[in-house]
Amino acid sequence: MVSGGLYTICACGEKILEMEKEVADRNNREGMMGWLNPRRYGWERVSYWLQRLTGVGLLAYFIAHIYETSQIAGGPALWEAFLELTQTTLGHIILIVVIGMCVYHSANGIRLIFVHGGKGLGKPGRPDYPYDAVSLNYRQKSGIWIALILALVAMLYGASVLFGGE
Amino acid sequence: MTEQLIEKIETMEKKHEKEKHQREKEYPKSSLTLKIYRANRRAGESPHYDRIEVPVQRWTTVLDALLYAKAYKDQSIGIRYSCRMASCGSCGMKINGIPRLACYTKVSELQGREITVEPLSNFPHIRDLVTDFSQFFAHHHNVEPYIQNDIADMQEKNKLTEFIQTPEDVDKYLQFSYCIKCGLCYSACPTVATDTQFAGPQALSQAYRYFIDNRDTAPKERLNLVDNRHGIWRCHFAGSCSAVCPKGVDPALGIQLLRGHLLGYSKNEKKVAELEERQKRD
Numbered sequence: 001m002v003s004g005g006l007y008t009i010c011a012c013g014e015k016i017l018e019m020e021k022e023v024a025d026r027n028n029r030e031g032m033m034g035w036l037n038p039r040r041y042g043w044e045r046v047s048y049w050l051q052r053l054t055g056v057g058l059l060a061y062f063i064a065h066i067y068e069t070s071q072i073a074g075g076p077a078l079w080e081a082f083l084e085l086t087q088t089t090l091g092h093i094i095l096i097v098v099i100g101m102c103v104y105h106s107a108n109g110i111r112l113i114f115v116h117g118g119k120g121l122g123k124p125g126r127p128d129y130p131y132d133a134v135s136l137n138y139r140q141k142s143g144i145w146i147a148l149i150l151a152l153v154a155m156l157y158g159a160s161v162l163f164g165g166e
Numbered sequence: 167m168t169e170q171l172i173e174k175i176e177t178m179e180k181k182h183e184k185e186k187h188q189r190e191k192e193y194p195k196s197s198l199t200l201k202i203y204r205a206n207r208r209a210g211e212s213p214h215y216d217r218i219e220v221p222v223q224r225w226t227t228v229l230d231a232l233l234y235a236k237a238y239k240d241q242s243i244g245i246r247y248s249c250r251m252a253s254c255g256s257c258g259m260k261i262n263g264i265p266r267l268a269c270y271t272k273v274s275e276l277q278g279r280e281i282t283v284e285p286l287s288n289f290p291h292i293r294d295l296v297t298d299f300s301q302f303f304a305h306h307h308n309v310e311p312y313i314q315n316d317i318a319d320m321q322e323k324n325k326l327t328e329f330i331q332t333p334e335d336v337d338k339y340l341q342f343s344y345c346i347k348c349g350l351c352y353s354a355c356p357t358v359a360t361d362t363q364f365a366g367p368q369a370l371s372q373a374y375r376y377f378i379d380n381r382d383t384a385p386k387e388r389l390n391l392v393d394n395r396h397g398i399w400r401c402h403f404a405g406s407c408s409a410v411c412p413k414g415v416d417p418a419l420g421i422q423l424l425r426g427h428l429l430g431y432s433k434n435e436k437k438v439a440e441l442e443e444r445q446k447r448d
Contacts, residue, residue, distance in 0.1 A: 023290035044405030117431030127414025135419035
Protein backbone atom coordinates (compact mmCIF):
# COMPACT_ATOMS: atom_id res chain seq x y z
CA MET A 1 0.00 0.00 0.00
CA VAL A 2 1.07 3.57 -0.56
CA SER A 3 2.99 5.04 2.32
CA GLY A 4 2.30 8.60 1.07
CA GLY A 5 3.51 11.66 2.93
CA LEU A 6 6.82 13.45 2.88
CA TYR A 7 9.10 10.41 3.09
CA THR A 8 7.87 8.90 -0.18
CA ILE A 9 8.04 12.24 -1.95
CA CYS A 10 11.61 12.91 -0.79
CA ALA A 11 12.74 9.41 -1.66
CA CYS A 12 11.34 9.73 -5.17
CA GLY A 13 12.80 13.21 -5.59
CA GLU A 14 16.27 12.06 -4.52
CA LYS A 15 16.11 9.14 -6.92
CA ILE A 16 15.22 11.44 -9.79
CA LEU A 17 17.96 13.89 -8.78
CA GLU A 18 20.52 11.05 -8.74
CA MET A 19 19.39 10.00 -12.22
CA GLU A 20 19.70 13.61 -13.37
CA LYS A 21 23.30 13.78 -12.09
CA GLU A 22 24.16 10.54 -13.87
CA VAL A 23 23.06 11.95 -17.22
CA ALA A 24 24.32 15.49 -16.69
CA ASP A 25 26.83 15.10 -19.54
CA ARG A 26 24.08 14.37 -22.04
CA ASN A 27 21.28 16.46 -20.61
CA ASN A 28 18.90 17.66 -23.28
CA ARG A 29 16.52 19.85 -21.29
CA GLU A 30 15.26 22.89 -23.14
CA GLY A 31 15.42 25.14 -20.07
CA MET A 32 14.04 28.63 -20.41
CA MET A 33 15.01 28.58 -24.10
CA GLY A 34 11.95 26.39 -24.59
CA TRP A 35 9.73 29.32 -23.73
CA LEU A 36 11.17 31.60 -26.39
CA ASN A 37 9.05 30.25 -29.23
CA PRO A 38 5.52 30.15 -27.81
CA ARG A 39 3.87 29.85 -31.26
CA ARG A 40 4.77 26.17 -31.63
CA TYR A 41 1.94 24.81 -29.50
CA GLY A 42 -1.06 27.09 -29.94
CA TRP A 43 -2.84 29.83 -27.98
CA GLU A 44 -2.62 28.12 -24.59
CA ARG A 45 1.17 28.17 -24.75
CA VAL A 46 1.10 31.84 -25.84
CA SER A 47 -1.15 32.55 -22.85
CA TYR A 48 1.23 30.66 -20.52
CA TRP A 49 4.19 32.64 -21.84
CA LEU A 50 2.40 36.01 -21.57
CA GLN A 51 1.13 35.22 -18.06
CA ARG A 52 4.70 34.57 -16.89
CA LEU A 53 6.12 37.55 -18.75
CA THR A 54 3.48 39.94 -17.38
CA GLY A 55 3.91 38.44 -13.90
CA VAL A 56 7.63 39.18 -13.93
CA GLY A 57 6.94 42.62 -15.43
CA LEU A 58 4.42 43.47 -12.72
CA LEU A 59 6.83 42.30 -10.02
CA ALA A 60 9.50 44.61 -11.47
CA TYR A 61 6.97 47.45 -11.56
CA PHE A 62 5.92 46.72 -7.97
CA ILE A 63 9.53 46.95 -6.75
CA ALA A 64 10.07 50.16 -8.76
CA HIS A 65 6.80 51.56 -7.40
CA ILE A 66 7.83 50.86 -3.79
CA TYR A 67 11.14 52.61 -4.48
CA GLU A 68 9.31 55.54 -6.10
CA THR A 69 6.91 56.06 -3.19
CA SER A 70 9.74 55.70 -0.66
CA GLN A 71 11.25 58.89 -2.13
CA ILE A 72 8.67 60.90 -0.23
CA ALA A 73 10.73 60.22 2.88
CA GLY A 74 13.44 62.44 1.35
CA GLY A 75 11.15 65.46 1.28
CA PRO A 76 8.65 67.01 -1.18
CA ALA A 77 11.34 68.29 -3.55
CA LEU A 78 12.85 64.85 -4.11
CA TRP A 79 9.39 63.33 -4.45
CA GLU A 80 8.35 65.95 -7.06
CA ALA A 81 11.59 65.45 -8.99
CA PHE A 82 11.08 61.70 -9.09
CA LEU A 83 7.43 62.09 -10.11
CA GLU A 84 8.55 64.18 -13.06
CA LEU A 85 10.10 61.02 -14.56
CA THR A 86 6.64 59.51 -15.07
CA GLN A 87 5.57 62.62 -17.02
CA THR A 88 8.10 62.04 -19.80
CA THR A 89 7.25 60.18 -23.04
CA LEU A 90 9.21 57.12 -21.90
CA GLY A 91 7.46 57.26 -18.52
CA HIS A 92 4.08 57.32 -20.28
CA ILE A 93 4.99 54.37 -22.50
CA ILE A 94 6.10 52.36 -19.45
CA LEU A 95 2.82 53.16 -17.68
CA ILE A 96 0.80 52.10 -20.75
CA VAL A 97 2.69 48.78 -20.87
CA VAL A 98 2.06 48.35 -17.12
CA ILE A 99 -1.69 48.94 -17.69
CA GLY A 100 -1.67 46.27 -20.43
CA MET A 101 0.26 43.80 -18.27
CA CYS A 102 -2.02 44.39 -15.29
CA VAL A 103 -5.27 43.91 -17.26
CA TYR A 104 -4.02 40.86 -19.15
CA HIS A 105 -2.59 39.21 -16.03
CA SER A 106 -5.83 39.80 -14.09
CA ALA A 107 -8.26 38.73 -16.83
CA ASN A 108 -6.25 35.65 -17.80
CA GLY A 109 -5.65 34.91 -14.12
CA ILE A 110 -9.42 34.75 -13.49
CA ARG A 111 -9.71 32.26 -16.37
CA LEU A 112 -6.87 30.20 -14.87
CA ILE A 113 -8.48 30.14 -11.40
CA PHE A 114 -11.38 28.21 -12.91
CA VAL A 115 -9.30 26.13 -15.31
CA HIS A 116 -6.86 24.98 -12.63
CA GLY A 117 -9.80 23.39 -10.85
CA GLY A 118 -10.98 21.66 -14.01
CA LYS A 119 -13.87 24.05 -14.66
CA GLY A 120 -14.79 24.88 -18.26
CA LEU A 121 -12.56 22.21 -19.73
CA GLY A 122 -15.13 19.63 -20.73
CA LYS A 123 -15.53 16.04 -19.65
CA PRO A 124 -13.34 13.02 -20.35
CA GLY A 125 -14.79 10.67 -22.94
CA ARG A 126 -13.84 8.24 -25.67
CA PRO A 127 -11.32 9.89 -27.98
CA ASP A 128 -11.89 9.64 -31.73
CA TYR A 129 -9.58 10.46 -34.62
CA PRO A 130 -8.19 13.14 -35.12
CA TYR A 131 -8.02 13.18 -31.30
CA ASP A 132 -8.63 16.88 -30.67
CA ALA A 133 -8.07 17.59 -26.98
CA VAL A 134 -11.25 18.70 -25.23
CA SER A 135 -9.30 20.82 -22.75
CA LEU A 136 -8.02 23.03 -25.60
CA ASN A 137 -11.54 24.07 -26.52
CA TYR A 138 -12.85 27.35 -27.87
CA ARG A 139 -14.09 28.49 -24.46
CA GLN A 140 -10.46 28.56 -23.33
CA LYS A 141 -9.24 30.19 -26.53
CA SER A 142 -12.01 32.80 -26.28
CA GLY A 143 -10.92 33.53 -22.69
CA ILE A 144 -7.37 34.16 -23.89
CA TRP A 145 -8.55 36.38 -26.76
CA ILE A 146 -10.86 38.35 -24.46
CA ALA A 147 -7.95 38.93 -22.02
CA LEU A 148 -5.79 40.16 -24.91
CA ILE A 149 -8.55 42.43 -26.28
CA LEU A 150 -9.25 43.87 -22.82
CA ALA A 151 -5.52 44.58 -22.35
CA LEU A 152 -5.38 46.30 -25.73
CA VAL A 153 -8.47 48.43 -25.02
CA ALA A 154 -7.09 49.42 -21.60
CA MET A 155 -3.74 50.34 -23.17
CA LEU A 156 -5.48 52.45 -25.82
CA TYR A 157 -7.55 54.20 -23.16
CA GLY A 158 -4.43 54.77 -21.07
CA ALA A 159 -2.61 56.17 -24.10
CA SER A 160 -5.50 58.51 -24.87
CA VAL A 161 -5.48 59.83 -21.29
CA LEU A 162 -1.69 60.11 -20.95
CA PHE A 163 -0.90 61.51 -24.40
CA GLY A 164 -4.15 63.21 -25.37
CA GLY A 165 -5.15 64.86 -22.12
CA GLU A 166 -3.31 68.16 -22.71
CA MET B 167 14.45 -9.40 -90.33
CA THR B 168 16.92 -7.68 -87.98
CA GLU B 169 15.49 -4.28 -88.84
CA GLN B 170 11.99 -5.50 -88.04
CA LEU B 171 13.14 -6.84 -84.72
CA ILE B 172 14.87 -3.57 -83.84
CA GLU B 173 11.74 -1.67 -84.82
CA LYS B 174 9.62 -3.96 -82.64
CA ILE B 175 11.93 -3.48 -79.67
CA GLU B 176 11.88 0.29 -80.16
CA THR B 177 8.07 0.28 -80.25
CA MET B 178 7.96 -1.78 -77.06
CA GLU B 179 10.43 0.56 -75.39
CA LYS B 180 8.37 3.58 -76.39
CA LYS B 181 5.23 1.92 -75.06
CA HIS B 182 7.00 1.06 -71.80
CA GLU B 183 8.30 4.63 -71.50
CA LYS B 184 4.80 5.98 -72.08
CA GLU B 185 3.36 3.69 -69.43
CA LYS B 186 6.09 4.66 -66.98
CA HIS B 187 5.40 8.34 -67.63
CA GLN B 188 1.67 7.70 -67.09
CA ARG B 189 2.37 5.93 -63.77
CA GLU B 190 4.56 8.78 -62.59
CA LYS B 191 1.81 11.22 -63.51
CA GLU B 192 -0.73 9.27 -61.49
CA TYR B 193 1.55 8.85 -58.48
CA PRO B 194 3.89 11.85 -58.49
CA LYS B 195 7.29 11.02 -57.05
CA SER B 196 9.48 13.68 -55.59
CA SER B 197 12.22 13.99 -53.07
CA LEU B 198 13.01 16.05 -50.02
CA THR B 199 15.90 16.62 -47.70
CA LEU B 200 16.05 15.18 -44.21
CA LYS B 201 18.09 17.33 -41.85
CA ILE B 202 19.05 14.77 -39.22
CA TYR B 203 20.53 15.60 -35.81
CA ARG B 204 23.65 13.50 -35.29
CA ALA B 205 25.60 13.21 -32.04
CA ASN B 206 27.14 10.68 -29.73
CA ARG B 207 28.23 12.72 -26.74
CA ARG B 208 29.61 9.75 -24.80
CA ALA B 209 31.93 8.95 -27.69
CA GLY B 210 32.94 12.60 -27.84
CA GLU B 211 31.12 13.26 -31.11
CA SER B 212 29.85 16.83 -31.15
CA PRO B 213 26.32 17.55 -32.37
CA HIS B 214 25.86 18.37 -36.03
CA TYR B 215 23.24 17.95 -38.74
CA ASP B 216 23.45 15.65 -41.76
CA ARG B 217 21.41 16.46 -44.85
CA ILE B 218 20.18 13.42 -46.75
CA GLU B 219 18.02 13.51 -49.88
CA VAL B 220 15.29 10.85 -49.89
CA PRO B 221 12.54 10.01 -52.41
CA VAL B 222 9.04 10.47 -51.03
CA GLN B 223 5.47 9.94 -52.10
CA ARG B 224 2.19 11.29 -50.82
CA TRP B 225 1.83 8.54 -48.22
CA THR B 226 5.45 8.45 -47.03
CA THR B 227 5.82 8.97 -43.28
CA VAL B 228 8.84 10.59 -41.67
CA LEU B 229 9.76 7.16 -40.29
CA ASP B 230 9.62 5.68 -43.82
CA ALA B 231 11.91 8.46 -45.04
CA LEU B 232 14.32 7.92 -42.14
CA LEU B 233 14.39 4.15 -42.69
CA TYR B 234 15.09 4.74 -46.40
CA ALA B 235 17.98 7.02 -45.44
CA LYS B 236 19.25 4.39 -43.00
CA ALA B 237 18.92 1.54 -45.50
CA TYR B 238 20.40 3.21 -48.60
CA LYS B 239 22.33 6.34 -47.57
CA ASP B 240 23.80 6.05 -44.06
CA GLN B 241 23.47 2.88 -42.00
CA SER B 242 24.87 4.57 -38.88
CA ILE B 243 21.78 6.71 -38.17
CA GLY B 244 20.57 5.92 -34.64
CA ILE B 245 16.78 5.61 -34.47
CA ARG B 246 14.34 3.73 -32.25
CA TYR B 247 11.09 2.36 -33.68
CA SER B 248 8.95 -0.74 -33.53
CA CYS B 249 5.29 -1.00 -34.54
CA ARG B 250 5.15 1.69 -37.29
CA MET B 251 1.46 2.30 -36.44
CA ALA B 252 1.42 4.72 -33.46
CA SER B 253 0.86 1.96 -30.93
CA CYS B 254 4.23 1.42 -29.28
CA GLY B 255 5.37 5.03 -28.80
CA SER B 256 9.00 4.28 -29.70
CA CYS B 257 9.62 6.67 -32.57
CA GLY B 258 8.93 9.96 -30.79
CA MET B 259 11.17 12.77 -32.00
CA LYS B 260 11.08 16.47 -32.73
CA ILE B 261 9.97 16.96 -36.31
CA ASN B 262 10.36 20.56 -37.48
CA GLY B 263 10.69 21.58 -33.81
CA ILE B 264 7.50 19.89 -32.53
CA PRO B 265 7.44 16.53 -30.71
CA ARG B 266 5.64 13.97 -32.91
CA LEU B 267 5.64 10.27 -33.68
CA ALA B 268 7.65 9.73 -36.86
CA CYS B 269 5.37 6.87 -37.93
CA TYR B 270 2.28 9.03 -37.48
CA THR B 271 3.54 12.07 -39.39
CA LYS B 272 3.29 12.09 -43.17
CA VAL B 273 5.79 14.20 -45.06
CA SER B 274 2.90 15.62 -47.11
CA GLU B 275 1.48 17.34 -44.02
CA LEU B 276 4.76 19.16 -43.37
CA GLN B 277 5.68 22.39 -45.10
CA GLY B 278 8.86 22.99 -47.05
CA ARG B 279 11.27 20.73 -48.90
CA GLU B 280 13.43 20.13 -45.84
CA ILE B 281 12.38 18.24 -42.71
CA THR B 282 14.39 18.68 -39.53
CA VAL B 283 14.43 15.69 -37.20
CA GLU B 284 15.93 15.97 -33.72
CA PRO B 285 15.82 13.90 -30.50
CA LEU B 286 13.06 14.69 -27.99
CA SER B 287 13.89 17.58 -25.68
CA ASN B 288 13.92 17.10 -21.89
CA PHE B 289 15.12 13.50 -22.23
CA PRO B 290 18.81 12.66 -21.72
CA HIS B 291 20.40 12.08 -25.09
CA ILE B 292 21.88 8.71 -26.07
CA ARG B 293 22.76 8.88 -29.76
CA ASP B 294 21.38 10.66 -32.83
CA LEU B 295 17.57 10.47 -32.49
CA VAL B 296 17.53 8.10 -29.51
CA THR B 297 16.84 9.36 -26.00
CA ASP B 298 16.93 7.85 -22.51
CA PHE B 299 13.48 7.23 -20.97
CA SER B 300 14.70 6.13 -17.49
CA GLN B 301 13.68 9.34 -15.68
CA PHE B 302 10.38 9.46 -17.52
CA PHE B 303 9.54 5.89 -16.49
CA ALA B 304 10.71 6.61 -12.92
CA HIS B 305 8.19 9.45 -12.68
CA HIS B 306 5.52 7.14 -14.07
CA HIS B 307 6.46 4.48 -11.52
CA ASN B 308 6.34 7.01 -8.67
CA VAL B 309 2.61 7.68 -9.08
CA GLU B 310 1.95 3.94 -8.53
CA PRO B 311 0.10 3.28 -11.77
CA TYR B 312 -1.94 0.26 -10.76
CA ILE B 313 -5.23 -0.44 -9.03
CA GLN B 314 -4.91 -0.61 -5.27
CA ASN B 315 -7.77 -2.26 -3.47
CA ASP B 316 -7.83 -3.41 0.14
CA ILE B 317 -11.04 -5.37 -0.26
CA ALA B 318 -9.86 -7.66 -3.04
CA ASP B 319 -7.50 -10.37 -1.90
CA MET B 320 -5.70 -11.66 -4.95
CA GLN B 321 -3.97 -14.45 -2.97
CA GLU B 322 -7.11 -16.41 -2.29
CA LYS B 323 -9.17 -17.34 -5.32
CA ASN B 324 -12.33 -17.79 -3.28
CA LYS B 325 -12.21 -14.19 -2.18
CA LEU B 326 -11.81 -12.75 -5.70
CA THR B 327 -14.29 -9.95 -6.17
CA GLU B 328 -16.02 -8.88 -9.36
CA PHE B 329 -15.90 -5.14 -9.98
CA ILE B 330 -18.97 -3.99 -11.78
CA GLN B 331 -18.52 -0.71 -13.63
CA THR B 332 -21.08 1.22 -15.63
CA PRO B 333 -20.10 2.73 -19.01
CA GLU B 334 -20.16 6.14 -17.26
CA ASP B 335 -17.62 4.87 -14.70
CA VAL B 336 -15.38 3.65 -17.52
CA ASP B 337 -15.65 6.92 -19.48
CA LYS B 338 -14.15 8.79 -16.54
CA TYR B 339 -10.73 7.18 -16.97
CA LEU B 340 -10.77 5.41 -20.35
CA GLN B 341 -9.10 8.13 -22.41
CA PHE B 342 -6.26 8.43 -19.89
CA SER B 343 -5.64 4.70 -20.11
CA TYR B 344 -4.89 5.07 -23.84
CA CYS B 345 -1.47 6.54 -22.98
CA ILE B 346 1.31 4.77 -24.92
CA LYS B 347 4.14 6.45 -22.96
CA CYS B 348 5.70 7.94 -26.08
CA GLY B 349 7.03 10.92 -24.07
CA LEU B 350 5.83 13.62 -26.48
CA CYS B 351 3.92 15.43 -23.70
CA TYR B 352 6.99 15.29 -21.43
CA SER B 353 9.09 16.78 -24.20
CA ALA B 354 6.61 19.59 -24.94
CA CYS B 355 5.99 20.60 -21.31
CA PRO B 356 7.63 23.95 -20.39
CA THR B 357 7.74 23.02 -16.68
CA VAL B 358 9.61 19.77 -17.34
CA ALA B 359 12.09 21.89 -19.33
CA THR B 360 13.12 23.75 -16.17
CA ASP B 361 12.24 21.46 -13.22
CA THR B 362 14.00 18.10 -13.18
CA GLN B 363 11.85 16.75 -10.33
CA PHE B 364 8.48 17.68 -11.82
CA ALA B 365 6.56 14.49 -12.51
CA GLY B 366 5.41 15.70 -15.92
CA PRO B 367 2.08 15.48 -17.71
CA GLN B 368 2.20 11.76 -18.41
CA ALA B 369 2.70 10.70 -14.78
CA LEU B 370 0.20 13.21 -13.41
CA SER B 371 -2.51 12.23 -15.88
CA GLN B 372 -1.92 8.59 -14.90
CA ALA B 373 -2.32 9.58 -11.26
CA TYR B 374 -5.77 10.89 -12.19
CA ARG B 375 -6.51 7.79 -14.26
CA TYR B 376 -6.19 5.59 -11.14
CA PHE B 377 -7.59 8.18 -8.75
CA ILE B 378 -10.92 8.38 -10.59
CA ASP B 379 -11.21 4.63 -11.20
CA ASN B 380 -13.91 3.43 -8.79
CA ARG B 381 -12.12 0.09 -8.33
CA ASP B 382 -9.22 1.89 -6.62
CA THR B 383 -9.47 2.48 -2.88
CA ALA B 384 -6.43 4.71 -2.27
CA PRO B 385 -7.51 8.17 -3.48
CA LYS B 386 -6.10 10.00 -0.44
CA GLU B 387 -2.68 8.38 -0.84
CA ARG B 388 -2.70 9.23 -4.55
CA LEU B 389 -3.43 12.87 -3.79
CA ASN B 390 -0.59 12.87 -1.22
CA LEU B 391 1.81 11.60 -3.88
CA VAL B 392 1.19 14.55 -6.20
CA ASP B 393 0.56 17.22 -3.56
CA ASN B 394 4.09 18.59 -3.22
CA ARG B 395 6.09 21.49 -4.59
CA HIS B 396 7.43 19.51 -7.53
CA GLY B 397 4.06 17.87 -8.06
CA ILE B 398 0.77 18.94 -9.51
CA TRP B 399 1.08 22.60 -8.45
CA ARG B 400 3.88 23.16 -10.97
CA CYS B 401 1.50 22.62 -13.88
CA HIS B 402 0.41 26.01 -15.26
CA PHE B 403 -1.84 24.71 -18.03
CA ALA B 404 0.26 25.61 -21.05
CA GLY B 405 -1.72 22.87 -22.82
CA SER B 406 1.27 21.80 -24.93
CA CYS B 407 1.05 18.23 -23.64
CA SER B 408 -2.49 17.85 -24.97
CA ALA B 409 -1.61 19.61 -28.21
CA VAL B 410 1.07 17.04 -29.10
CA CYS B 411 -0.55 13.87 -27.72
CA PRO B 412 -1.03 11.44 -30.65
CA LYS B 413 -3.65 9.31 -28.87
CA GLY B 414 -6.09 11.92 -27.58
CA VAL B 415 -5.20 11.27 -23.95
CA ASP B 416 -5.40 14.99 -23.14
CA PRO B 417 -3.06 14.96 -20.11
CA ALA B 418 -3.80 18.63 -19.33
CA LEU B 419 -7.46 17.74 -18.73
CA GLY B 420 -6.55 14.92 -16.32
CA ILE B 421 -4.15 17.16 -14.38
CA GLN B 422 -6.66 19.99 -13.99
CA LEU B 423 -9.41 17.57 -12.93
CA LEU B 424 -7.10 16.01 -10.34
CA ARG B 425 -6.18 19.46 -9.05
CA GLY B 426 -9.89 20.26 -8.87
CA HIS B 427 -10.22 17.42 -6.34
CA LEU B 428 -7.24 18.72 -4.34
CA LEU B 429 -8.65 22.26 -4.32
CA GLY B 430 -12.10 21.04 -3.42
CA TYR B 431 -13.66 22.33 -6.68
CA SER B 432 -14.86 18.87 -7.57
CA LYS B 433 -16.67 16.64 -5.18
CA ASN B 434 -14.76 13.53 -4.39
CA GLU B 435 -17.35 10.85 -5.06
CA LYS B 436 -15.41 8.20 -3.19
CA LYS B 437 -15.15 10.42 -0.13
CA VAL B 438 -18.87 11.23 -0.31
CA ALA B 439 -19.65 7.50 -0.59
CA GLU B 440 -17.40 6.76 2.40
CA LEU B 441 -19.14 9.41 4.50
CA GLU B 442 -22.57 8.10 3.51
CA GLU B 443 -21.47 4.59 4.45
CA ARG B 444 -20.20 5.82 7.83
CA GLN B 445 -23.47 7.69 8.47
CA LYS B 446 -25.41 4.50 7.76
CA ARG B 447 -23.20 2.54 10.17
CA ASP B 448 -23.57 5.16 12.91
